[in-house]
Amino acid sequence: MGIVGGGPGGLAAADMLRRFGYQVTVYDRHDRMGGLLIYGIPGFKLDKDVVERRTRLLAEGGVTLRTGVEVGRGVTLAELRARHDAVLIATGVYKARGLGVPGDTLPGVHAALDYLIASNKVSLGDSVPAYDDGTLNAAGKDVVVIGGGDTAMDCVRTAIRQGAKSVKCLYRRDRANMPGSQREVHHAEEEGVQFEWMAAPLSIAGGAKVDGVKAVRMHLGVADPSGRQTPVAIEGSDFAIPADMVIKALGFDPEDQQALFGAPDLEVTRWGTLKVDNRTAMTSVDGVFAAGDIVRGASLVVWAIRDGRDAAAGIDAYLKAKATRAAE
Numbered sequence: 001m002g003i004v005g006g007g008p009g010g011l012a013a014a015d016m017l018r019r020f021g022y023q024v025t026v027y028d029r030h031d032r033m034g035g036l037l038i039y040g041i042p043g044f045k046l047d048k049d050v051v052e053r054r055t056r057l058l059a060e061g062g063v064t065l066r067t068g069v070e071v072g073r074g075v076t077l078a079e080l081r082a083r084h085d086a087v088l089i090a091t092g093v094y095k096a097r098g099l100g101v102p103g104d105t106l107p108g109v110h111a112a113l114d115y116l117i118a119s120n121k122v123s124l125g126d127s128v129p130a131y132d133d134g135t136l137n138a139a140g141k142d143v144v145v146i147g148g149g150d151t152a153m154d155c156v157r158t159a160i161r162q163g164a165k166s167v168k169c170l171y172r173r174d175r176a177n178m179p180g181s182q183r184e185v186h187h188a189e190e191e192g193v194q195f196e197w198m199a200a201p202l203s204i205a206g207g208a209k210v211d212g213v214k215a216v217r218m219h220l221g222v223a224d225p226s227g228r229q230t231p232v233a234i235e236g237s238d239f240a241i242p243a244d245m246v247i248k249a250l251g252f253d254p255e256d257q258q259a260l261f262g263a264p265d266l267e268v269t270r271w272g273t274l275k276v277d278n279r280t281a282m283t284s285v286d287g288v289f290a291a292g293d294i295v296r297g298a299s300l301v302v303w304a305i306r307d308g309r310d311a312a313a314g315i316d317a318y319l320k321a322k323a324t325r326a327a328e
């Protein structure tokens with residue numbers, strides 16, 4: 001069995017499949033297993049020892065863990081299919097949504113995951129040059145985080161812990177309509193984060209590097225087909241926020257799976273996630289299964305684990321049926 005992606009989905013499947021008695025290899029492009037458990041979610045929310053212990057137990061139980069292997073770039077899906085009787089794709093979703101405003105790429109403007117990965121690596125004892133030289137370190141800076149999900153909350157709370165001078169969170173809807181958890185907002189406020197509700201960026205200001213965010217106040221207009229009110233800019237309400245670090249936390253989409261895996265027959269949904277048979281977790285390609293965020297879109301750890309276990313059951317049934325057919 002080959003599993004692509006060592007996040008909670010892939011590792012939960014590996015655990016089950018090993019218990020069923022299969023030889024399992026997990027491939028991950030990072031230098032550690034754990035996916036967003038190790039490099040996304042900050043240490044103050046999730047104790048990394050727990051993740052590293054789970055990984056160690058898997059290795060001791062006979063699961064082969066191969067880090068630094070990027071499927072689609074280093075090794076192809078076709079090679080993995082030739083090497084293994086079945087393959088599970090549990091690669092998560094990582095294409096960060098852009099701001100789409102002028103100044104988006106100025107030095108000092110960072111993607112949320114770049115910032116969180118650097119912070120997590122430092123906490124794990126790694127040397128991170130972009131943190132040491134101050135690029136990805138919020139200490140002493142006026143930080144603006146743009147977005148209203150849990151990733152944005154992790155960024156603001158990390159910036160506070162790094163000793164930022166001020167931390168502001170800009171979100172275009174109101175508190176009641178934000179996607180992130182209210183508990184996280186409460187914690188962030190207690191820690192000193194200031195929220196600018198109903199505000200959206202118009203541009204990122206600066207020359208050689210960022211020095212501020214130009215924003216506009218919003219109001220909630222008519223509901224879209226999903227029933228959610230659309231934020232609309234209030235004319236003439238522009239305002240400026242000083243900033244020497246801006247973090248973009250606007251959510252994640254799947255990368256182009258067919259291009260990444262060189263498999264045009266790998267069917268995707270209209271959101272770009274992998275299409276699977278809900279009963280078996282198998283994709284449109286025979287013997288290739290999928291689980292976790294790459295099937296659901298950005299979701300939760302519990303769902304990735306559940307999907308990984310369900311996929312393991314689907315893979316077990318597939319391999320048993322294949323063995324029975326071969327014996328006939």
Ligand SMILES: Cc1cc2nc3c(=O)[nH]c(=O)nc-3n(C[C@H](O)[C@H](O)[C@H](O)COP(=O)(O)OP(=O)(O)OC[C@H]3O[C@@H](n4cnc5c(N)ncnc54)[C@H](O)[C@@H]3O)c2cc1C
Pocket residue numbers: 004005006007008009010027028029030033034035036037040041042045069070071072073090091092093116150151154291292293294298299300301302304
């Ligand atoms: C900042 C942040 C905070 C979050 N906080 C919470 C939280 O508090 N609670 C909660 O329940 N959920 C949280 N989530 C969501 C949760 O982390 C995800 O839903 C969950 O990790 C998805 O698991 P997964 O196994 O599908 O994918 P991931 O955890 O994303 O793991 C996928 C793995 O696949 C690897 N990979 C990707 N492409 C390739 C490739 N081509 N070749 C080899 N390896 C590859 C990646 O390196 C990664 O290790 C958070 C997400 C983020 C971004």
